[in-house]
Amino acid sequence: MMKRASLTPDRIAIETDQEKLTFAQLNERSMELASKLSSQNIRKGDSVSVFMKNSLEMVLLLFSLKHLGAITVLHNLRLTPMELAFQTKNSMSKLLVTDIERVDSLMESEFAKESNIISMDELLQGEATPFPMVKEFQLDSVDTIMYTSGTTGNPKGVKQTYGNHFWSASGSALNLGLYEKDAWLAAVPLFHISGLSILMRSVIYGMRVILHEKFNAQKVNEDIKNKGVTIVSVVSTMLQQLLEDLGEGMYPATFRCMLAGGGPIPLPMLKECEKRGIPVFQTYGMTETCSQIVTLSPEAALLKIGSAGKALFSSQIKIVVDGDCKEAHAGEAGEILVKGPNVTPGYFHDEEATKRAFNDGWLHTGDIGYLDEDGFLYVLDRRSDLIISGGENVYPAEIEAVLMSHPSVKDAGVGAMEDDRWGQVPVAYVVLRGQDVSESEIIDFASQRLAKYKVPKKIVKVIELPRNASNKLVRRRLVEYLPKSDLARGHVHED
Incomplete structure (x- = not known):
């Protein structure tokens, strides 16, 4: 940040509905916040958890932690206190910073007993303490940690180094190009790599970011038309809503990239975008690759459908x-294997998981796909049984473990059901121990232990689950147990 502020001090760095900050101002204010974090006894190498919504304050916090040389641990806002407790303990966080409206609920939970929690408001009002500012960074030093749910066991903390972020931004620029008037609209969460990577590109490129607290199709379209937005990051459900809101309208010629991740874009949507002159760049990436590692250019989108x-x-x-x-x-x-300077060096305090994931420098993604004769990647299965709901990754094994902790559930399997709004939603198939238990009771049990997007939207009671000769659950067959009425149509669920 200090280097960028020196190079282009008067260029706009971040813009919200309420305020605009130049790179010089962003650097100055993040330095002030770093001095207040120092009064909380945060030092170089310490882990600090961030549990916040998209905001200018969150951006200031992220850069202030870099001034201190602290490791930033980003947490999904949908986590339950129980999930949050595991992640903060595993990452050895000395402090958790959150929004003022979340403090009370966290303080009332079991999580607060072993955690040091402070609201952003309290932090901003605190005393400042001089600190040794970090002026040089080693590219192999850990900058951020993001947790990704494992297909088995507990979530894993993905280490993202300064070098990972730098090379991710460089690879993106060499593919998408870089223009003086580029402005990237961020309506995806900053606690996801898709959102955080936009901020990292901003500082490395000297590029303006228009930050939204959350995704709203009408507001995004308004800003594309009126604020000189050139690039937006989306998943397919977001793109669909943008097209619906756009109606018969068109985007200005200055808009040059709709960067779409989270799975292939359906052909009808691609053709609609082509008709409207909206350039869609489809991507494949993950937390472990610091955002995109494979990207499909618009000129190949209809020639390589599904790639x-x-x-x-x-x-x-x-x-x-x-x-x-x-x-x-x-x-x-x-299986898809990836390699490069943007790929994580491994998982935080989990050498076994790191060893399993890598082979001679190549990361095993667990995803299934193929390369065609021209070298284009086609992803067939996201981590085999992965459910993608509204752009969020949902791992069946994590949900199954929670359900089987219910005293009345003997066995459980989780699969996907198509949904009109979210693309997919999780459905649980349970074998009871004998005594009956209601669907609502099981869902309520899961709701207390899982983030909302992970909670099964339907519970199907079965006599037994499909298993192979090795007694392994065959998840692809679970859909056979789903009532035909649910198979015939998608369902719209509340947020």
Whole structure:
């Protein structure tokens, strides 16, 4: 931040409905906040948890932690206190900073007994203490940690280094291009890598960011038309809502990129975007790759329907089959492996998970796909059984573990059901121990232990679950147990 403020001090860095800050102002105010964090005894190498909504204050906090050399741990706002407690303990966070409206609920939970919690308002009003500002960063030093739910066991803290962020921004710029008047609209959460990576690009590029607290299609469209927005990051459900709100309207010629992640864009939506002159860049990436690592350009979107594109500059992908990691032929499906300077060095305080994930420098994504004869990637299955609900990753094993902790549930399996609004939602199939228990009781039990987007939207009681000869759950067969009335139509669920 200090370097960027020196290079382009008067250029607008961040803009909200209430305020605009230049890079010089952003640097100055984040320095002031760093001095107040110092009074909380935060030092270089300490972990600090951030549990906040998108806001200018959150942006200031993120950069103030870099001035101190602290590690930023970002948490999904949908986490329950129980989930949050695990992540803060695992990351060894010395302090959790949150919005004023969340303090009371956190303080009333069991989470508060072992946590040091402070609201952003209280922090801003606190005393300032001189601190040794970090002026140089090692590229292999950990900057941020984001938790991703494992397909088995507890969530894992993905380490993201300064080098990961730098190379991610560089690879994106070499692919998308970089223009003096670029402005990136961020309506995705900053606690996700898709949102955080926009802020990192802002400082590295010297680019203006228009920050929204949350996604609202009408507001995003208004800003694209009126504030010189050139790039927006979306998932398919967001793009669909933008098109619906746009109606017969068109975007200005200055808008040059709709960066779409979270799964392939449906063909009808792609054709509608082409008709309206909206350039859609489809991507494939994950927390472990510090955002996109494969991107499909608009000119290839209709020629390579369903493809995520090619690996960005400095990154590599390959498809392997069999246990010996034999490289697949063109068109042959296998596991997607990725490699590059934007790929995480591993998981925080989890050497076993790190060893399992890497092979000779290649990260095993767990996703299944293939490369065609032209080298374009097609993703067939997101982490095999992964459910993508409104752009959020939902792992069945995590939900199953919670359900089986219910005293009346003997066995549980979780699969996806198509949904008109969210794309997919989780559905649970349970085997009871004998005594009956209502669907609402099970859902309420899960709601107390899981983020809202992970809670099953339907409970189907079954006599047994489909398992193979090794007694492993065959999740792809769970849909056979779903009532035909639910298969025939999608469902719209409340937020």
